């Protein structure tokens with residue numbers, strides 16, 4: 001995969017910022033479980049919430065290769081922040097695919113005014129099984145009235161606007177789902193429980209509850225009943241961001257391990273002299289390199305509008321499994337120090353786990369991949 | 377305010393090594409950056425523009441690759457960028473360099489109007505002479521202030537905070553003036569993704585000796601009275617000894633015994 005000068009230029013800027021301003025404080029905010037306001041403001045100032053906002057609406061609209069590259073750099077430094085940006089990008093994708101110009105102007109205007117977007121699909125009883133969504137949207141005159149509870153929503157407490165999937169006809173299952181956009185200051189939109197998480201603790205994850213929340217009729221995206229299709233189409237591209245993050249996270253773990261193995265002396269020599277360690281490092285790098293190629297290949301297919309869906313699922317599946325494996329081995333290479341919060345490895349391992357779960361669990365990715373294989 | 381900032385592209389000296397055999401800098405693979413002090417000069421220039429309106433132009437003399445440094449400047453607030461590039465400029469010492477930069481400034485002023493301020497870095501982190509800015513002021517026959525950490529414009533007065541060994545002075549200077557800037561309290565801003573993309577697409581005006589109508593006899597090797605005879609890495613001396621006994625007289629006694637032991641006296 002060739003990284004173009006244009007990509008590198010953006011990447012260098014983000015890398016420099018994260019190295020100087022985020023790395024030094026990341027452990028502190030990981031412990032607190034919050035995103036500091038200054039970093040939030042800087043991310044917005046830098047324009048990371050505008051990656052998938054079209055240029056005609058004052059955004060950046062980078063291609064998917066660039067987006068993947070940025071995801072990789074963010075993943076290197078903090079997967080919590082990367083998740084906030086990734087989900088924001090997913091929400092933009094739904095609007096880009098299916099929104100009308102008027103809606104885009106409205107929705108993207110909220111982002112250019114300095115806000116993030118959220119993506120509300122999951123409910124307590126509808127995770128992998130999105131067809132079981134019970135949040136309802138009932139048309140009442142010129143308005144839809146929303147009722148229900150969304151959970152595990154990234155950016156839940158900080159977003160300015162959400163893409164929300166709700167049923168306009170419960171009897172129809174998936175065919176009753178519809179997509180809407182809802183501003184966070186609508187009456188009846190309540191931010192619920194703030195989740196205390198194992199990893200990605202700089203990201204904000206909450207319930208988002210709708211209690212007779214009224215939105216204008218024109219906030220329906222596309223057609224009623226097509227929401228499930230829209231959600232799948234969105235995740236079918238946006239989960240490549242997770243692939244990128246996973247590659248960045250894995251590479252970071254490897255780089256930390258290489259440094260550590262060279263400096264940790266046992267039996268009179270750095271542990272890097274032990275073939276047992278060398279082979280682990282070689283496997284970690286090989287798997288990560290393979291994951292990187294797969295992820296950029298998937299991004300390239302999206303950019304070229306090829307048959308990308310299976311590749312995006314494979315990228316998300318493989319890269320996140322690699323990140324989990326590499327960070328688990330990373331902790332092993334660090335020994336007892338790997339288990340301690342004073343060293344970077346344990347956070348990387350905690351952060352890696354989510355990548356196998358959200359944006360469709362890795363089991364669900366296998367379902368997607370095999371369905372495509374078998375339907376041919 | 378119409379502000380010109382002179383930018384030098386330099387190797388990132390934090391990463392540079394010296395070839396022990398030839399005693400020259402090993403430049404291969406060393407990333408190039410905007411001279412650190414020039415970034416501070418640009419930040420001050422952009423802050424003045426933001427407060428008082430006007431325009432910030434950046435310029436650099438150097439090879440084609442210096443465009444990257446100029447683009448970097450465009451992404452953090454400069455409005456327009458010029459690269460001065462000509463074989464005849466190669467080998468310039470500080471006198472020739474400052475003559476070329478001054479001639480460029482005069483040339484540009486004919487088209488774009490007078491500069492109120494010309495900002496330079498205090499020194500380049502590779503050449504380290506700190507001569508180019510002051511020499512430029514002499515060529516242009518205008519005022520100069522060095523070691524600036526802040527600049528305030530009030531009406532037609534310019535106030536410059538100048539660092540000195542004891543603290544600082546506020547100096548009033550008439551425009552136009554050359555001001556050389558040192559590290560200030562204003563950290564250079566980060567670019568945004570948008571400004572980066574815009575800077576990448578922006579045009580860098582490239583000028584040569586003809587287009588600024590300069591006397592090439594005063595440029596490059598021909599125009600450089602400085603001749604480098606030899607360059608070498610100074611030998612690393614052993615560290616000294618620090619004597620710090622409980623009392624002054626104990627220290628003196630220890631010092632004396634060290635000296636007499638070595639039979640120096």
Ligand SMILES: Cc1cc2nc3c(=O)[nH]c(=O)nc-3n(C[C@H](O)[C@H](O)[C@H](O)COP(=O)(O)OP(=O)(O)OC[C@H]3O[C@@H](n4cnc5c(N)ncnc54)[C@H](O)[C@@H]3O)c2cc1C
Nearest residue numbers: 119120121122127128129152153154357358359360361363
């Ligand atoms: C930190 C975090 C952030 C999140 N952010 C968002 C967000 O912004 N927006 C949003 O909408 N959602 C978000 N989610 C929700 C996430 O997408 C879901 O948790 C995920 O889809 C899994 O759903 P579930 O938790 O209900 O697990 P379940 O669906 O209950 O799955 C439990 C287990 O069963 C397996 N399983 C389920 N179905 C099958 C099957 N058919 N075949 C084989 N195995 C199966 C799963 O793979 C899993 O291992 C987030 C979750 C977390 C933890």
Ligand SMILES: Cc1cc2nc3c(=O)[nH]c(=O)nc-3n(C[C@H](O)[C@H](O)[C@H](O)COP(=O)(O)OP(=O)(O)OC[C@H]3O[C@@H](n4cnc5c(N)ncnc54)[C@H](O)[C@@H]3O)c2cc1C
Nearest residue numbers: 382437467469470473496497499500503504505506507508
């Ligand atoms: C004794 C001596 C002999 C030299 N001989 C040669 C030689 O034979 N061949 C050769 O190639 N070089 C030579 N050089 C290097 C060359 O003179 C310097 O690179 C150049 O003149 C700038 O001087 P400096 O790096 O000390 O900058 P300084 O005077 O320390 O720079 C101060 C400020 O001037 C501005 N500035 C400096 N250079 C530029 C530029 N190119 N474009 C825009 N702004 C600029 C910047 O704002 C900078 O912060 C010599 C240098 C010395 C000291």
